[in-house]
Amino acid sequence: MQMLSSGVCTSTTQLPGKVAVVTGANSGIGKETAKELAQRGARVYIACRDVQKGELVAKEIQTMTGNQEVLVRKLDLADTKSIRTFAKDFLAEEKHLHILINNAGVMMCPYSKTADGFEMHIGVNHLGHFLLTHLLLEKLKESAPSRIVNVSSLAHHLGRIHFHDLQGQKFYSAGLAYCHSKLANILFTRELARRLKGSGVTAYSLHPGTVNSELVRHSSFMRCLWRLFFFFIKTPQQGAQTSLYCALTEGLENLSGNHFSDCHVTWVSAQARNETIARRLWDVSCDLLGIPMD
Numbered sequence: 001m002q003m004l005s006s007g008v009c010t011s012t013t014q015l016p017g018k019v020a021v022v023t024g025a026n027s028g029i030g031k032e033t034a035k036e037l038a039q040r041g042a043r044v045y046i047a048c049r050d051v052q053k054g055e056l057v058a059k060e061i062q063t064m065t066g067n068q069e070v071l072v073r074k075l076d077l078a079d080t081k082s083i084r085t086f087a088k089d090f091l092a093e094e095k096h097l098h099i100l101i102n103n104a105g106v107m108m109c110p111y112s113k114t115a116d117g118f119e120m121h122i123g124v125n126h127l128g129h130f131l132l133t134h135l136l137l138e139k140l141k142e143s144a145p146s147r148i149v150n151v152s153s154l155a156h157h158l159g160r161i162h163f164h165d166l167q168g169q170k171f172y173s174a175g176l177a178y179c180h181s182k183l184a185n186i187l188f189t190r191e192l193a194r195r196l197k198g199s200g201v202t203a204y205s206l207h208p209g210t211v212n213s214e215l216v217r218h219s220s221f222m223r224c225l226w227r228l229f230f231f232f233i234k235t236p237q238q239g240a241q242t243s244l245y246c247a248l249t250e251g252l253e254n255l256s257g258n259h260f261s262d263c264h265v266t267w268v269s270a271q272a273r274n275e276t277i278a279r280r281l282w283d284v285s286c287d288l289l290g291i292p293m294d
């Protein structure tokens with residue numbers, strides 16, 4: 001347990017007057033991340049696809065932290081219309097955005113497509129967050145210093161960006177599709193950090209650890225593994241530590257673009273360090289989403 005608890009966010013940063021958005025904050029790691037941000041005084045937006053689930057969690061966080069500024073807004077990352085509506089309403093409602101935590105994710109779902117026809121893993125985990133970040137970027141710049149935290153995974157090591165088959169139409173493996181999307185999270189973070197140099201907005205990616213959550217819902221094998229090794233798996237609260245570290249730690253700005261695990265910078269795969277792939281993925285993502293390339 002001592003080993004699993006390694007990587008605790010010890011930052012004492014408090015967040016009165018700060019605004020944070022956490023995607024997929026109605027469960028697992030996202031919920032614990034939102035709770036801690038609320039505990040530190042931020043106004044926290046729980047951005048989730050199931051508003052009812054979100055409201056229950058918001059009430060729980062309000063009661064536990066005494067912070068009433070925990071708000072729930074609908075965001076379905078599998079539908080660009082929903083992402084655009086979320087962003088439009090948020091921009092109309094809020095003057096600032098200091099912390100964006102792109103946490104939501106799906107793993108190992110059977111082949112399926114988002115409302116816009118993207119394969120579900122790349123669509124939700126990468127393209128959905130890419131669009132959301134793009135739409136909120138001006139607000140983040142206006143609110144600088146501000147941070148973007150992308151929750152990726154160790155699983156990125158098995159990922160590849162197959163530009164000829166990004167949507168998995170020629171070959172599909174649910175496990176690998178997840179790995180590809182988590183690699184995309186890291187490439188996005190690195191390219192974002194490069195583009196944002198000097199803007200006061202910094203970006204970080206991370207592996208949260210192996211965490212007991214609903215992520216394994218689509219795989220009976222993983223569910224069994226999780227049950228069997230329950231004792232070795234992090235709690236969602238432990239799993240939230242590296243997200244919190246990246247969002248809160250003072251003086252992390254010069255590590256923008258890096259990948260973290262257990263609250264330390266960690267190595268990423270050769271593909272994840274490839275700047276050519278990162279730039280090309282950026283352009284392809286813009287193209288798919290109808291965002292002007294700049």
Ligand SMILES: NC(=O)C1=CN([C@@H]2O[C@H](COP(=O)(O)OP(=O)(O)OC[C@H]3O[C@@H](n4cnc5c(N)ncnc54)[C@H](OP(=O)(O)O)[C@@H]3O)[C@@H](O)[C@H]2O)C=CC1
Nearest residue numbers: 024027028029076077078103104105153210211213214215
């Ligand atoms: N658990 C682990 O061991 C690991 C997790 N991670 C990463 O951590 C992140 C959080 O996962 P975790 O807390 O474990 O898993 P959970 O399944 O508990 O949380 C995932 C969250 O994402 C939300 N989500 C899924 N699809 C969408 C969508 N289309 N639109 C909006 N929200 C959506 C879920 O909403 P809903 O409740 O409605 O389904 C849920 O709130 C993920 O990015 C995952 O890849 C990385 C490495 C290991």
Ligand SMILES: CC1=C(/C=C/C(C)=C/C=C/C(C)=C/C=O)C(C)(C)CCC1
Nearest residue numbers: 152153154155209210225226229232233
């Ligand atoms: C081998 C092994 C394990 C398996 C770990 C696995 C399979 C982790 C998968 C992580 C994923 C899928 C992360 C999501 O992004 C346990 C359970 C830790 C217990 C110790 C032995």
